[in-house]
Amino acid sequence: MKQDILNKIKLWDSIIIHRHVRPDPDAIGSQAGLKALIKSLYPDKKVYLAGEEESSLAFLASMDKIEDSLFAKSLVIICDTANTARIDDERYRNGAETIKIDHHPNVDPYGNLMWVDPSASSTSEMIFELFEEAEKEGFVMDKEMARLLYAGIVADTGRFRFPNTTEKTFFAAGRLIEAEFSRPELYDYLYETSLSLLRLEGYVLSEVKITPAGAGYVYLTKDILDKYKVTSKEAASIVNSFSTLKGLKAWVFFVEEEDVIRVRLRSKGPEIHELAARYNGGGHPMASGASLSDWSETEKVLSELEDLCR
Ligand SMILES: [Mn+2]
Structure with missing residues (x-):
């Protein structure tokens, strides 16, 4: 399935990535992490992030303005979203082809291709697996991708404390910190609390x-x-x-x-x-x-x- 998804990505020049409404760090981390992965693999492809801007998570990524007409000419990938009702930006429906990538129980199967793995701690961990697949073809880890995926994993596992944390999770985290983004800075953003x-x-x-x-x-x-x-x-x-x-x-x-x-x-x-x-x-x-x-x-x-x- 991972290879099938990479093959689809290869075929399309324009790719739009969605995630769920009221996003958390895994939603945006997997969405923007996938964009970083695709852009590193194929610098010439156009990749857009769909959904409303979430100011509290702007330290991870900002969303893109996308024209309506673009959807029909694009591959649409939806990350971290179990059911279609929770997809941010309804225009995903107009996508030429759609792919679901998610780690929630598959209550609402959708998409032309579907990769659902409830044993994964997070969708960011799954995008890491896509990276591993791409790595076999010589792709080198991108620092921004690593930062985004690490943020998603840390958040969805409650800093590696929740029972969804597996050997694979630690392996992914270990590989991602090779990229040497600033972890203290990321933690400061993720866990900063207001006095109120x-x-x-x-x-x-x-x-x-x-x-x-x-x-x-x-x-x-x-x-x-x-x-x-x-x-x-x-x-x-x-x-x-x-x-x-x-x-x-x-x-x-x-x-x-x-x-x-x-x-x-x-x-x-x-x-x-x-x-x-x-x-x-x-x-x-x-x-x-x-x-x-x-x-x-x-x-x-x-x-x-x-x-x-x-
Ligand atoms: Mn998640």
Whole structure:
């Protein structure tokens, strides 16, 4: 499959790379890392990054302006996106050919070619494997590609702590740091915290509750977010703040947004992605998201989480 994908890339002069909405470092790292790989292999090809600009991740890459007419003449590659509804920039539909590259469970197969590997820690790790394939033909590692893929791997593995971290992950990381980009600088960008977010984390740590079976939960209402001057999106970065709590098996953040209650689920044992799927969401067995239309549903989610912990 990796060779098939490289062969497709070889055939097209114009390539547009997408990733999921509300991007994380793996989404942008794999997307822009793949662009760096292609540009190093074929400097003359036109490669574009699709999707909305994400200012908090601008230290990784900026998105490109792409004319509508370009899609029909381009190969479209979609990274790190399990289902078509989450693809950023709907114009991917107009692509001449499409390829899916992802590490989430394959709940929504799409694309003319599909490479899905749920055993990979991250899509960035998969793009590293593409690099290894290209390396056989003499390609030398590109520093910018290495920095981007390393960022994606570090973020999706929680700095190599999550159970998705494998021997392959460490091997990839070991190879990528050969490129000698500045890791301290990258970590500074990835983990920099504002004072307001730090204060909200203090609130979360003092308010977290845990059920008898080990389900942790926190409610973040709009009032609280306003009081701490933190957006729902920013609050996503503190979802692991009490993961070391003794007796904790899985946990949930209920975060109130304009017209929806965002549910952020994490686990250290029971699989929670099916629970998420029952509430308009999905994701990984150990990290998922869902959304609810009102507060009364939070009790149902919590009691189902309690059952899973039991
Ligand atoms: Mn990912």
